[in-house]
Amino acid sequence: MRVEFINPFLESADEVLLQLIQLRTIRGRLALKMPNQPYPEICIVLGVVGKVEGQVIYGMQDDCARNIASRMMMGLPVESLDDMAKSALAELGNMITGRATIALESAGYPCDISPPTLISAKNITVSSPSTQILVVPLETELGTIDLHVGLEESRGEKKRR
Secondary structure, X not given: OOHHHHHHHHHHHHHHHHHXXXXXXXXXXXXXXXXXXXXXXXXXXXXXXXXXXXXXXXXXXXHHHHHHHHHHOOOOOOOOOOHHHHHHHHHHHHHHHHXXXXXXXXXXXXXXXXXXXXXXXXXXXXXXXXXXXXXXXXXXXXXXXXXXXXXXXXXXXXXXX
């Protein structure tokens, strides 16, 4: 995985969280996701296709997800992740990823994204055998959002070089 593929997501997450819900982030240490290492209990998953392909996952614990959804819904209390809260979180992933793909396109890597999928379960594992997944914790006052980026240049693009 190339650093130029992860930076647009970090920058977009910082910008969207600050502009949308006045939430500042502090980046934790970049790490490589180990096979079968579980994800946090709430994951927003988006696929990326084009000159760059793979997946992006925004993972967080339930309390962090409920707090973020509450802020996105103008402070409405979120006791559990109902359909409205799930929709808000999915849209957050969509906005961050959409903004990041605009930056990727500007860097010469046009790509599209899939609609977001929200997964809620304990001990989630997602395998991606051909792509390394880098993880960057984004610490916030509401909890940690783990940004998982597993992107690589598409196989067709590698052959053309």
